[in-house]
Amino acid sequence: MAEASSFYITTPIFYVNDVPHIGHAYTEVAADVLARWHRQAGDDTWMLTGTDEHGQKILRTATANGVTPQEWADKLVADAWIPLLETVDIANDDFIRTTDARHEANVQKFLQKLYDDGHIYTGEYEGYYCVGCEEYKQESDLVAGTGEYEGQQVCAIHSKPVELLHEKNYFFRTSAFAERLLALYEERPDFVQPESARNEVLGWVRSGLADLSISRSTFDWGVKVPWDETHVVYVWFDALLNYITAVGYGQDDDEFSRRWPAQHIVGKDILRFHAVIWPAMLMAAGLEVPKGVFGHGWLLVGGEKMSKSKLTGIAPEQITSTFGSDAFRYYFMRAIAFGQDGSFSWEDLAARYQAELANGFGNLASRVVAMINRYCDGVVPRQGALEAADIEIGAVERRATDASWQAIDRIAIHEAIGAAWELVDALNGYLTAEEPWALAKDPERRDRLETVLATAYRGLGTLAVLLSPVLPKATAKLWTALGAPGTVQDARVDLAYEAELGERVAPLEALFPRVEVAE
């Protein structure tokens, strides 16, 4: 048998200065949906997420709260970032913290190699720095401040003044990789996705690359530079390396070659780090560049990126406590074209929950299971002579399976769900047209009734498999009600239309119960 192909997917690692909001959960869910899809297609899948714990931002937050940065990070990880995974039902394979020994030791190893190979030199940085972004800024990255910062230049993302640094630092010769980066984008047009992100990256690199300061010497919360302990590694240089230290770089070559390279999912605000600096670092170390970098859009509030620092963050539990984790996952993956910005609204969420999940999918499942219980004593009937409508349902099952898998391959998550939903709509239309409840009243039409219910049952089985990466809880319940063997996650999603189902159905509670939305 051919070896399963490796699929390694990552989320950015999250700053622990604050608790998560739905923008962070959005990144997690997208990576998780892709991971679950690939896992269920038989790929050797690995999903990594974690936390970014060094740097000035965390240090200042901890100090302001009267604790050490390590204490602060430990608390936030335990109380907020690990619980987020459960809140939105993430099935990650690993969770890395940049304070893990496996990470710190191998950051030093990587850096020492670059130093020994001549990619690092001593220099002086004089310029702006935004602690919110943990990023060196150019004059052109700044905008005029408003309100309390009127008259000052502020960071365009955080709307807060930047700091002026003047430090002796170590620099990474990023500029030496400009040509190789341009060749990479040229040879692999899907290295940076979507197209808009790729164009932006091309623009940056074509307009010239500056070398990057990769150490700081005015505070000590970070990984020590191995040859000069008066410096700590710049937090981004440290953080990007999580993607390889988590899969064995520097300590487990077999694991590393099994997993690496990864597909990275990141927000578009951190595209430059992932699509320019990170591949340059890997090239310098003689390692393979990532499989790809997908830059998704932002969740917006009032036209601006939702953020805690601007007090526009919504906690994921505010949504999941009412609607559940499945609805959270479905809503954000379906309503926003993956790669574009999107606005969240309670009205839109509640409307889609009712129309698509409760009435569209949930009600379909309840009706089919209830009719098999009622008209066939729970025994799944067999298809008899097929009519055109029954054959068409089989064809839709196949089309939906193929189209959703192709969309996942392109990282078009919203299209994958849309393709699966064609089957929801087709099955609802089929029931309306065939009226099994009317057939049930006529004993002469028993064969037809059984064929219709058997066809609908098969369609539901296909749907359960197809939607399981997005709606893991509801589809697990449905799978049990269908009496199908094993768990729905064991069924191949790329072959959903031929999933092995069961003989007897069990009662099914409402998959998406009515909710009362407090205004």
Ligand code: MSP
């Ligand atoms: N620590 C860095 C990443 C290092 S990766 C080597 C970081 N952390 S973050 O916590 O600020 O952001 C993590 C992710 O959340 C980013 O992909 C960011 O784009 C995403 N989001 C933060 N706010 C967001 C929205 N309002 N909408 C969508 N995603 C957003 O950056």
